[in-house]
Amino acid sequence: MTKPKALPDVPRWAAVAAHAVPSLVLPSGIRRVALTFGVPVARIDNPSTGLAVYQIALTVVAEPLDFLTPGLVREWGEVFPRRLPLLGGRPVGVRGATSAAPTGTGGLFALTGWFTYVAVAGIGRDAPGTHVEGPLQEALFAVCYLPLVAWPRCSWR
Known part of the structure; x- marks a missing residue:
């Protein structure tokens, strides 16, 4: 099996950002x-x-999608691997690849904005739902979810 090659003329920052995305998303999935x-x-x-079911489904959908991000800077992101049935060996559509990244980025950016607004405004503080209790749970929440804020920044650079 040959090692996937990086695309020529890919800036180093883009390769680092694309490969960092799975590490940024994984902690939130593990927490869920x-x-x-x-x-x-x-x-x-x-x-x-x-x-x-929602929490598991969100994780099952999000994790494989974030592992596709390095395909934006790797050879396998331009041509589907031969091992994939029906698609193997065919070129990846530019529109599909370039619209998926901004869609995910935009969704995370919108969620980050909403949750920041809710936290600053104190909305739903005593409403039923999921609550962190104490400094340890707050720190764990921050460690798991703050890296998601970096994803939009990495993708739009």
Whole structure:
């Protein structure tokens, strides 16, 4: 098996940013899965099967998508690997590749803005939901979710 090659003329900052994305998104997924399985990373007022399914589904969808980001700067991002049924060996559509990154970035940027607004305005402070309790859970939340703020910055540079 040959090692995937970097594309020619890819700036170093772009390669570093693209390869950093999976590391930025993974901690939030791990925290969501831990919360779903009852690890005390936060308190859920009304745990339900629907919430558990949502948290796992979000992680199952987000994680594979963030692992596609290095394809923007690697050879396999221009041609589908031969091992993929139906698509193998065909070129990746430029429109699909270049619209997926800004879509994910825009979504994270919007969520970051919304959650920042909610935190600063104090909205929903006593509402039922998921709450961090104490400095350890707050620090864990920050460590898991603050890296997501860097993703829009890496993608729009």
